Amino acid sequence: MLDSNFSTSDPANWRWTAPEPCQLAEMRQQMEEWQRTNIGLMAMKNSLTDGNSSLFPYIDVPDPAATGALVLCGQEAQRLSEARLYYADEDTTAASLAAAATPPGEPVSADRLPSPSGLMVFADPIGSYAVNTRTAAPGQGGEPVQLHTPIVAVSWSLWSPRVGRVPVEWIANTVHGREFVHPAEQGIWLTFYTACGAALRGVDPGTMLHSPALGDTARAGELVAALDFPGRPELTWDNETVLFLGRRFPEAGSPLGTTGGWAQTVYTAWQLMSQTGEHAWTETEVVPRGRAGRKRDRRAGITGDGDVNVVRLRASHRPSAEATERDRQDCDGRRPPRTEYRWEVPPYRSPNRCLNTRLHAVGGCTHAERIIRQHFNGPKGKPVRRPRGPVYVWDKVPA
Numbered sequence: 001m002l003d004s005n006f007s008t009s010d011p012a013n014w015r016w017t018a019p020e021p022c023q024l025a026e027m028r029q030q031m032e033e034w035q036r037t038n039i040g041l042m043a044m045k046n047s048l049t050d051g052n053s054s055l056f057p058y059i060d061v062p063d064p065a066a067t068g069a070l071v072l073c074g075q076e077a078q079r080l081s082e083a084r085l086y087y088a089d090e091d092t093t094a095a096s097l098a099a100a101a102t103p104p105g106e107p108v109s110a111d112r113l114p115s116p117s118g119l120m121v122f123a124d125p126i127g128s129y130a131v132n133t134r135t136a137a138p139g140q141g142g143e144p145v146q147l148h149t150p151i152v153a154v155s156w157s158l159w160s161p162r163v164g165r166v167p168v169e170w171i172a173n174t175v176h177g178r179e180f181v182h183p184a185e186q187g188i189w190l191t192f193y194t195a196c197g198a199a200l201r202g203v204d205p206g207t208m209l210h211s212p213a214l215g216d217t218a219r220a221g222e223l224v225a226a227l228d229f230p231g232r233p234e235l236t237w238d239n240e241t242v243l244f245l246g247r248r249f250p251e252a253g254s255p256l257g258t259t260g261g262w263a264q265t266v267y268t269a270w271q272l273m274s275q276t277g278e279h280a281w282t283e284t285e286v287v288p289r290g291r292a293g294r295k296r297d298r299r300a301g302i303t304g305d306g307d308v309n310v311v312r313l314r315a316s317h318r319p320s321a322e323a324t325e326r327d328r329q330d331c332d333g334r335r336p337p338r339t340e341y342r343w344e345v346p347p348y349r350s351p352n353r354c355l356n357t358r359l360h361a362v363g364g365c366t367h368a369e370r371i372i373r374q375h376f377n378g379p380k381g382k383p384v385r386r387p388r389g390p391v392y393v394w395d396k397v398p399a
Helices: 021-034 037-048 065-084 091-101 218-225 259-273 290-298 320-328
Strands: 055-056 083-086 117-122 127-136 144-151 153-157 167-175 177-180 187-195 208-213 216-219 235-244 282-287 306-312 348-354 367-372 384-386 389-391
Touching: 021 065, 021 083, 021 235, 021 290, 037 065, 037 117, 055 235, 065 117, 083 091, 091 127, 091 259, 091 306, 091 320, 127 208, 127 259, 153 259, 167 235, 167 259, 187 259, 208 218, 216 218, 216 320, 216 367, 218 282, 235 259, 259 282, 259 367
Parallel strands: 083 117, 083 306
Antiparallel strands: 055 167, 117 153, 127 144, 144 187, 153 187, 167 177, 187 235, 208 216, 282 306, 348 367, 384 389
């Protein structure tokens, strides 16, 4: 979020940083209210009209974009109202990105959800995409400028294409391909959020940019200031997708698109959070919502409890501070954080892991994919091979 001491004279301030976990409940309330405002509905209608949506609820009416906006915003408002709140710390975000380098091999399952509805904010972006613009209008010259929009949060809920008794045809562009969604499908809806104006804040505030919305050029600082008005939430809807239950992610190397890559990372984060016992990756601290905040939530129609679940990697799984700092130095706050140095052997997937070996022989066990932390096999005291060559362990020489 934008620093309260923000100054246009200091370009270092022009980047989004994660809020404190205790601020998530207030941010959620603004996000939920925005979906029910006229300007929020108009923004969604414009997105549908321009084709900038992954899912379009088509209803045979004179203005299908306006009706579709009502459906999408209404569902998102309910999703946010019921959401349990989560904050994934920097190491959890990095581990999710590292393990998501290969797609989940198991069928998409609702059992991986940490709650039926949720809103999770990440300490670092889980992805981004570039938008190319210029310092002047097309045909007037100008220098090329590339803006990076970071994806920093996600909401989710179980989802069905049915909308009451109204016949709706959903046109979906998801990780499973573009299709008309069958009315009997069941899935997990994901809405990806960016920080308001984060792409513009990634350049010097004095940079002249061509704005198609204005039909003219303006300074980046002026464009950001135009977005700063009462009621505008810090996190804004960027894109969306659906993971259909029972289907699998495309194999590694398949073109997923931006939403597919982000969904892969989110699902991997859920896998990390759902592992328990000796395979547990994370631990959770609950930041409770205060009494006054709960009252405000109830008046606003929020049904979620407002407590924030802060998800951290267990101490035994955290990378060294030095390795984290080396990766952090290569991150500009707009793209996903690097994870090359944090783990010598990145987290990897172990498919079809037996969860109860005692019952395996009689067929009474269950199997699930596990994400495995860095470890070394072999006799104790023998050489250990790492990707960059052998490291030898020397025993103390007896006197």
